[in-house]
Amino acid sequence: MLAVYVIGSMGLSNWACVYLDFPVQVILKSSKIIFVMIAGKFIQNVRYSWVQYSAAILMIFGIVVFTVENIAISPRFNYAGILIMMFALIGDSFMGNNQERVMKKYRPTQSEMVHYIYLIASMIILALILISGEFFHFFDYALKNKTIFLMIVPFGAVGYVGSATVLILIELFGVHIAVTTTTLRKFFTILTSFFIFSKPFTWKYLIGVFLVFSGIGLNIWYKKRQEMLKESMVSFTNSNNGKMNV
Numbered sequence: 001m002l003a004v005y006v007i008g009s010m011g012l013s014n015w016a017c018v019y020l021d022f023p024v025q026v027i028l029k030s031s032k033i034i035f036v037m038i039a040g041k042f043i044q045n046v047r048y049s050w051v052q053y054s055a056a057i058l059m060i061f062g063i064v065v066f067t068v069e070n071i072a073i074s075p076r077f078n079y080a081g082i083l084i085m086m087f088a089l090i091g092d093s094f095m096g097n098n099q100e101r102v103m104k105k106y107r108p109t110q111s112e113m114v115h116y117i118y119l120i121a122s123m124i125i126l127a128l129i130l131i132s133g134e135f136f137h138f139f140d141y142a143l144k145n146k147t148i149f150l151m152i153v154p155f156g157a158v159g160y161v162g163s164a165t166v167l168i169l170i171e172l173f174g175v176h177i178a179v180t181t182t183t184l185r186k187f188f189t190i191l192t193s194f195f196i197f198s199k200p201f202t203w204k205y206l207i208g209v210f211l212v213f214s215g216i217g218l219n220i221w222y223k224k225r226q227e228m229l230k231e232s233m234v235s236f237t238n239s240n241n242g243k244m245n246v
Contacts, residue, residue: 012085099117
C-alpha cells in the first residue's frame with residue numbers, strides 16, 4: 001500500500017506540472033504538512049497543538065497569496081493542476097501516516113523502508129506501462145530522440161543521491177536538521193526557477209513564499225521544542241531514580 005501511495009503521489013505531482021508553473025507546484029507540495037495533519041487526525045487519532053494549527057494557517061495563507069498572484073500573471077495556470085496536486089498531497093499524507101504506523105509496528109530501518117517501497121513501486125509501474133503499451137512507445141520515441149537518455153540517467157542518479165543524502169542527514173543529525181535542509185532546498189528551488197525560466201516576479205510572490213516557509217519553520221521549531229522537553233524529562237527522571245537508589 002505504501003508503494004501505491006508513492007506512485008500516486010509522484011505520478012500526480014508530475015502530471016500537475018503540465019498545468020502549473022514549477023514554483024506553484026513546489027509551493028503546493030511544501031504544504032504537505034497540512035494534509036499530513038488532517039490524515040493523522042483520522043488515521044492515528046493524533047492531537048495537534050495551537051502552534052501546529054497556527055503553522056498550518058500560515059502555510060494556507062501563503063499558498064493562497066502565491067497562487068492568486070500566479071493566476072493573475074501566468075498564462076499557463078490551470079485549475080486542473082491545483083486539483084491534481086490536492087490528490088497528490090492526499091496520497092502523500094496517507095503514505096506518511098501509514099509509514100509511521102508501519103515503522104512503529106515492525107521497526108524496520110529507514111533504508112530498508114525506502115528500498116522495499118521503491119522496489120515494489122517500480123515493479124507495479126513496470127507492469128502498468130507494459131499493459132498500457134507505454135513501455136514500447138517510449139523506446140520508439142527514444143530511438144528518434146536519443147538525447148532523452150542523457151536527461152533520464154542524470155535525473156535518476158540525482159534523485160537517488162538526494163534520497164540517500166536525506167537518510168544520511170537523518171542518521172547523523174536527526175530528522176529536524178533533515179527537514180530544515182529539505183525546506184531550504186525547496187526555497188532555493190523556487191528562487192532558481194525564476195532565474196532559469198523567464199517569468200515575471202512580484203513582491204506578492206515573496207509574501208507567499210515567506211508565509212509558507214514561516215509556517216514550516218514554526219512547525220519544525222515546535223517539534224524540536226517538544227523533543228527537547230521530552231529529553232529533559234527523561235534525564236530528570238533518570239537522575240531522580242539514581243538518587244533514590246543511592
